[in-house]
Amino acid sequence: MTEGDVLAVEAANESLYAAFEAADLDVMSELWIDGDMSNKARCVHPGSEAIVGRESILRSWALLMANTEYLQFIVTETETVVEGDLAVVTCVENVLSSGGVNRPLGAGRALTTNGFFRVDGVWRLWLHHASPVLSDASDQIGEEP
Amino acid sequence: MTEGDVLAVEAANESLYAAFEAADLDVMSELWIDGDMSNKARCVHPGSEAIVGRESILRSWALLMANTEYLQFIVTETETVVEGDLAVVTCVENVLSSGGVNRPLGAGRALTTNGFFRVDGVWRLWLHHASPVLSDASDQIGEEP
Numbered sequence: 023m024t025e026g027d028v029l030a031v032e033a034a035n036e037s038l039y040a041a042f043e044a045a046d047l048d049v050m051s052e053l054w055i056d057g058d059m060s061n062k063a064r065c066v067h068p069g070s071e072a073i074v075g076r077e078s079i080l081r082s083w084a085l086l087m088a089n090t091e092y093l094q095f096i097v098t099e100t101e102t103v104v105e106g107d108l109a110v111v112t113c114v115e116n117v118l119s120s121g122g123v124n125r126p127l128g129a130g131r132a133l134t135t136n137g138f139f140r141v142d143g144v145w146r147l148w149l150h151h152a153s154p155v156l157s158d159a160s161d162q163i164g165e166e167p
Numbered sequence: 168m169t170e171g172d173v174l175a176v177e178a179a180n181e182s183l184y185a186a187f188e189a190a191d192l193d194v195m196s197e198l199w200i201d202g203d204m205s206n207k208a209r210c211v212h213p214g215s216e217a218i219v220g221r222e223s224i225l226r227s228w229a230l231l232m233a234n235t236e237y238l239q240f241i242v243t244e245t246e247t248v249v250e251g252d253l254a255v256v257t258c259v260e261n262v263l264s265s266g267g268v269n270r271p272l273g274a275g276r277a278l279t280t281n282g283f284f285r286v287d288g289v290w291r292l293w294l295h296h297a298s299p300v301l302s303d304a305s306d307q308i309g310e311e312p
Binding site: 062064066068069070071072099101103105106107108110112114133135137139148149151152153154155156 | 207209211213214215216217244246248250251252253255257259278280282284293294296297298299300301
């Protein structure tokens with residue numbers, strides 16, 4: 023992978039958070055993959071079920087945008103791998119958000135894996151997987167320590 | 168990506184769950200990437216913080232294996248993409264587990280993204296990201312609907 027590839031992928035990654043902060047569904051729509059891959063697009067919001075398919079995913083972002091009054095992301099610990107036209111970014115989303123009167127300002131954090139495919143020279147988001155950090159993960163059944 | 172590549176990646180993916188079910192740390196150790204990539208290895212158990220680096224990750228699995236008396240995975244909805252020597256698998260982990268007397272048998276589910284690199288012809292796990300499905304995700308601060 024070249025440094026240029028990594029920079030381009032990380033710019034695409036940043037545009038995800040910029041689009042969400044700005045509640046810009048057009049930019050979000052441009053970012054998510056379309057065409058043949060539309061049905062393979064996959065989005066996991068923190069703690070939620072997976073949403074599969076471009077249209078359902080964009081609907082979920084529209085809903086999130088409508089329900090969020092203030093939102094600021096500070097994305098840290100970004101690590102990017104690129105191989106050919108496939109890229110994976112892992113990062114930490116540090117979020118400051120408010121849903122308005124009934125949902126006061128709060129801070130949160132999510133651990134994220136974002137997957138991209140390069141289509142016609144443009145990196146398009148195909149996978150967004152964000153997970154919550156629970157204060158007591160041992161309450162969850164499964165593989166956690 | 169060839170069908171052979173996909174099958175090989177999915178076999179590696181299955182070996183992760185087989186190793187955990189069998190509490191076989193040797194197989195788990197063989198599966199996780201080593202060498203130059205060791206420090207880039209990343210593991211998120213459901214609801215937990217990210218663990219970075221091969222040694223810390225293997226310690227976490229050893230602890231999980233020690234604290235689990237019975238474990239059975241049924242992995243569903245497996246989707247695999249391969250590009251050159253990089254592969255990403257998304258799947259759903261349906262788990263039946265027990266930690267013994269103090270932790271009765273329970274069923275759970277995690278949504279997972281696993282990332283692999285092919286090194287010397289062998290697919291090695293470099294990223295494991297599993298996230299819990301919370302009954303009420305709106306309790307979490309962040310991007311969830």
